[in-house]
Amino acid sequence: MNEIRQRLPRTREKRRGALTAYYGDSAALADELEKEEPRQRIRTYSETDDDEVTFAIRLLGRIRGSVTIIHSPPGCGAIKLEDELKAGGSPWLITNIEENDSILGADDKLREAVDLAYRTWRPEIIFILATPVVAINNDDIQSAATEKEDLYNIPVVPVYAAGFRSRTAVYGYDLVFHALAKYVLKGEPGAPPIPVVNLIGAAGTRTGNIITDLNGAGISYNNVSGSFSISALQRSLGASASIAIDKDDARFLLEWLEEAHSVVHLEEIAPIGLAGTERWLLAAAGAGGSTGQARAYIEEEKAAAEQALKRLRLDGVSVIVDLPPEQAFGIAEFVEELGGVVAALSLTHADSSHAPRLREWASRSNPQVYIQPGQPFEKINALGKLKPALYIGKGEAAVWAARAGITAAAVDSVDLYGFRGVQELAPLLAKALRNPSLSRYLSAGGSSYRAGWLSKSANWHIKQEVK
Amino acid sequence: MKTTTVGNRNSCMLHGAVQTIKSIEGAVPIIHSTSGCGVQQYAGVSGLSGNGGSGYTGGLGIPSTNFLERQVVFGGSSRLREQLKNTVKIKDGDFYVVLTGCTPELVGDDVPAMTKELQEQQYKAIHISTPGFKGSVHNGYTAALTGLLRQFGKIAGTDGDQQPARKNDRLVNLLGIIPEQDVFWRGNLKGLKDSLKGIGADANVLFGPEADAQEWTTIFNAALNVSFSAHSLEVCEWLESNAGIPYVHFDGYPVGAQQTGELLRCIGKQLDLEQEKVEAWIARKENSERYYILQFLDAYYKYGFQKRFALVGDSAAVLGPARFLTDPLGLLPSLIVVTDDLPQQVRDSIVVQWKEWQPDTEARIVFESDAKIIEELLIAEEIELLLGSSIERRAAERKGIPFVPVSFPLAERIVLTKGYAGFDGAFTLLEDVGDGILSNAGSDRDEQGTNPQPAFSGIGGEIQLQENEIERMRV
Numbered sequence: 001m002n003e004i005r006q007r008l009p010r011t012r013e014k015r016r017g018a019l020t021a022y023y024g025d026s027a028a029l030a031d032e033l034e035k036e037e038p039r040q041r042i043r044t045y046s047e048t049d050d051d052e053v054t055f056a057i058r059l060l061g062r063i064r065g066s067v068t069i070i071h072s073p074p075g076c077g078a079i080k081l082e083d084e085l086k087a088g089g090s091p092w093l094i095t096n097i098e099e100n101d102s103i104l105g106a107d108d109k110l111r112e113a114v115d116l117a118y119r120t121w122r123p124e125i126i127f128i129l130a131t132p133v134v135a136i137n138n139d140d141i142q143s144a145a146t147e148k149e150d151l152y153n154i155p156v157v158p159v160y161a162a163g164f165r166s167r168t169a170v171y172g173y174d175l176v177f178h179a180l181a182k183y184v185l186k187g188e189p190g191a192p193p194i195p196v197v198n199l200i201g202a203a204g205t206r207t208g209n210i211i212t213d214l215n216g217a218g219i220s221y222n223n224v225s226g227s228f229s230i231s232a233l234q235r236s237l238g239a240s241a242s243i244a245i246d247k248d249d250a251r252f253l254l255e256w257l258e259e260a261h262s263v264v265h266l267e268e269i270a271p272i273g274l275a276g277t278e279r280w281l282l283a284a285a286g287a288g289g290s291t292g293q294a295r296a297y298i299e300e301e302k303a304a305a306e307q308a309l310k311r312l313r314l315d316g317v318s319v320i321v322d323l324p325p326e327q328a329f330g331i332a333e334f335v336e337e338l339g340g341v342v343a344a345l346s347l348t349h350a351d352s353s354h355a356p357r358l359r360e361w362a363s364r365s366n367p368q369v370y371i372q373p374g375q376p377f378e379k380i381n382a383l384g385k386l387k388p389a390l391y392i393g394k395g396e397a398a399v400w401a402a403r404a405g406i407t408a409a410a411v412d413s414v415d416l417y418g419f420r421g422v423q424e425l426a427p428l429l430a431k432a433l434r435n436p437s438l439s440r441y442l443s444a445g446g447s448s449y450r451a452g453w454l455s456k457s458a459n460w461h462i463k464q465e466v467k
Numbered sequence: 468m469k470t471t472t473v474g475n476r477n478s479c480m481l482h483g484a485v486q487t488i489k490s491i492e493g494a495v496p497i498i499h500s501t502s503g504c505g506v507q508q509y510a511g512v513s514g515l516s517g518n519g520g521s522g523y524t525g526g527l528g529i530p531s532t533n534f535l536e537r538q539v540v541f542g543g544s545s546r547l548r549e550q551l552k553n554t555v556k557i558k559d560g561d562f563y564v565v566l567t568g569c570t571p572e573l574v575g576d577d578v579p580a581m582t583k584e585l586q587e588q589q590y591k592a593i594h595i596s597t598p599g600f601k602g603s604v605h606n607g608y609t610a611a612l613t614g615l616l617r618q619f620g621k622i623a624g625t626d627g628d629q630q631p632a633r634k635n636d637r638l639v640n641l642l643g644i645i646p647e648q649d650v651f652w653r654g655n656l657k658g659l660k661d662s663l664k665g666i667g668a669d670a671n672v673l674f675g676p677e678a679d680a681q682e683w684t685t686i687f688n689a690a691l692n693v694s695f696s697a698h699s700l701e702v703c704e705w706l707e708s709n710a711g712i713p714y715v716h717f718d719g720y721p722v723g724a725q726q727t728g729e730l731l732r733c734i735g736k737q738l739d740l741e742q743e744k745v746e747a748w749i750a751r752k753e754n755s756e757r758y759y760i761l762q763f764l765d766a767y768y769k770y771g772f773q774k775r776f777a778l779v780g781d782s783a784a785v786l787g788p789a790r791f792l793t794d795p796l797g798l799l800p801s802l803i804v805v806t807d808d809l810p811q812q813v814r815d816s817i818v819v820q821w822k823e824w825q826p827d828t829e830a831r832i833v834f835e836s837d838a839k840i841i842e843e844l845l846i847a848e849e850i851e852l853l854l855g856s857s858i859e860r861r862a863a864e865r866k867g868i869p870f871v872p873v874s875f876p877l878a879e880r881i882v883l884t885k886g887y888a889g890f891d892g893a894f895t896l897l898e899d900v901g902d903g904i905l906s907n908a909g910s911d912r913d914e915q916g917t918n919p920q921p922a923f924s925g926i927g928g929e930i931q932l933q934e935n936e937i938e939r940m941r942v
Contacts, residue, residue, distance in 0.1 A: 049502045050506050053501075075478050078512055082514055094472055120473070133599075448523050452556060
């Protein structure tokens with residue numbers, strides 16, 4: 001992976017032709033993503049959405065023993081405040097760049113911030129997160145990091161987020177993993193391999209249920225998910241294989257481990273639903289060396305889950321799943337396991353790595369695929385035309401589906417993964433369908449979108465990019 | 468130069484402007500910045516303001532140009548033009564407000580020209596410069612309001628043809644309650660509006676569900692502006708010099724009969740209202756307050772409510788509650804930490820007025836926003852009750868004392884209509900403080916009487932404040 005020498009990893013658009021706007025069916029999208037250069041599209045009207053800065057901030061907050069210095073004006077720390085108060089997380093400072101700093105630079109301020117971080121917490125590692133203003137005024141973060149690293153003898157790692165380089169917010173994870181790979185993770189020559197499989201997750205990944213399954217199946221793992229340590233990351237270099245809970249989030253790390261340290265990554269889809277969990281656990285067991293125990297465990301858990309699901313069927317219910325790709329594919333498959341019909345998949349982005357899954361869906365029911373990170377205006381328009389019986393997504397988007405009169409279930413409150421995830425997710429969907437009063441009530445309240453827009457096609461503002 | 472802080476609860480100018488504009492019925496904010504700016508405001512301000520949500524046009528539904536690298540290199544004006552043209556076709560609103568973030572301000576986009584193009588197409592639209600590096604959420608509130616007033620003709624559709632406003636002798640504009648940064652803003656505005664009704668005055672609260680549809684059309688008809696925050700002084704001064712509307716200023720909103728009575732007497736005098744009617748209304752509410760305090764008195768003594776307390780939050784949100792808890796309730800203020808950035812003369816004025824009101828007070832007023840320094844101050848203080856934001860909860864847990872979440876950020880409560888301002892707001896405050904004290908009455912403590920939880924952001928051991936940090940704590 002030559003780009004490890006570069007200051008930044010390539011964007012998902014450049015590495016894998018990631019698309020952030022698309023309307024069509026699954027087969028057509030698979031065709032396009034299998035080409036070398038998919039046609040990029042842009043929106044001529046857009047609504048706010050996560051960016052690489054917000055994702056990088058969230059992932060940095062999961063690294064134990066670290067302090068993050070957000071080198072930015074004051075508002076760029078807002079998401080960190082939310083993350084810390086609602087999800088816990090590592091300590092942070094913000095340099096509060098002001099107007100004069102934005103013109104003259106704020107290198108001195110940054111150096112003082114590193115001193116303050118070290119003096120206050122004595123961390124194992126300090127991250128310096130750049131932001132849009134810093135990307136434009138070009139503060140010399142690298143020299144400040146090198147100087148302080150020499151002084152304190154701990155890694156001081158720059159993460160060059162700009163907020164405008166990529167349309168895929170998940171690129172923020174790539175930036176963090178790239179920085180760790182470039183500056184921190186070093187292989188020890190001659191170190192013996194460790195007979196474990198790396199369990200890799202990113203910022204939003206819940207890990208409780210899947211760890212229960214790994215333990216139950218007798219699979220040895222090195223936990224690099226949830227809240228993880230630098231030492232766990234360091235150990236990952238010697239593992240026999242890596243498996244991600246959500247491989248889309250962790251793609252950069254998975255590929256780097258394989259290319260730079262020969263730690264193969266298992267291309268299993270997320271462990272969601274019965275079949276998905278079974279496949280995922282068997283793959284992990286194959287690398288972790290306990291297939292027999294895993295099979296016995298899986299049979300037992302599957303039988304228990306199938307029994308519990310009998311009264312939670314979605315027979316014939318049409319569903320739209322609106323989530324990041326790995327979660328969307330996993331939940332869509334689970335919807336079919338429950339007897340539901342996947343009318344559409346709405347994804348935050350899709351790239352060449354998703355082509356096989358899209359091809360698979362094309363050969364099954366060939367559902368519509370919308371790519372719309374955020375963008376409630378497109379969701380409401382599409383939902384109005386598709387009229388599914390159930391919407392499954394995250395809370396911030398479910399509110400818009402409910403306002404459009406569609407029964408909505410938000411997955412934020414449940415741990416989706418593993419056999420216990422099955423038993424959390426199915427009741428959530430059943431409850432939403434059992435009492436759809438709220439969406440009925442909300443749909444009578446009018447919309448902030450004009451009727452003229454809702455009568456147009458949902459991809460009206462998506463255009464081919466002119467190079 | 469604003470210094471580095473541990474945490475930041477005051478967000479930025481763009482966020483303050485976004486939440487101000489989206490709290491006006493019929494207004495559509497349009498963010499001209501990178502895509503994450505709107506999400507940061509949504510998750511990191513709205514979401515921490517008592518778990519506020521998208522509402523009618525907020526959340527992920529805020530139009531945003533979502534600046535990309537090509538706009539940084541080539542300029543984002545044409546992208547903005549395209550966004551504006553399409554926003555008016557998609558988002559239903561009475562008027563549109565373009566708010567610029569850091570990136571287009573650094574790039575130098577000609578935003579006024581793009582907004583003017585929309586105006587020329589007969590849409591009501593204005594532009595306000597609100598880069599995050601120019602200040603906090605409070606500055607954003609000020610910038611949004613002054614921007615709206617300066618360009619009022621453009622959103623009222625009377626540009627170039629403004630008639631002198633006919634004064635309504637009983638109408639006041641209430642300013643300084645910042646939507647979302649004041650977690651209880653809706654309840655506070657309602658409490659103040661209700662309190663004013665009793666003396667025959669009408670109030671333009673301007674934001675949220677309590678604002679009648681015609682309020683923004685009568686803002687220039689008001690006879691008086693009432694400011695509850697230093698951050699609304701600039702707005703009041705502008706209205707005084709440009710619309711001839713005088714103003715009165717208070718350091719924070721009033722809580723309870725005593726403070727609200729003072730406010731109403733002042734407003735009654737300014738509006739030349741019938742004094743007997745004003746006094747009769749105040750007396751009636753004082754009786755009501757006495758009734759409830761008598762109802763609460765048994766618990767007050769049984770559970771030892773007369774505690775030494777500390778209070779942390781925005782100046783507008785802490786001074787009124789601190790005064791009410793001190794007088795009439797008899798609690799003992801020990802430390803008041805004001806977290807918004809205020810000019811030195813305003814800080815001095817707050818301290819002087821507090822001392823004039825309570826000449827024998829032992830309470831210290833500290834102006835500080837750094838979460839770490841605040842936590843160390845609280846740990847060192849001999850207090851038995853702590854009121855503050857979710858950030859301060861950890862200090863209360865470390866000390867094993869009751870905690871009442873009352874200021875931004877507030878992550879663990881849902882707040883919709885609750886408010887502490889005005890006559891009836893005092894009862895809500897009493898209920899919340901009471902809940903905090905009662906729920907702590909049986910909590911576990913270790914043998915030292917403390918509950919050793921980690922401090923803010925995982926800080927473990929005792930850290931000595933550095934000289935330069937102590938200097939920042941001006942009293």
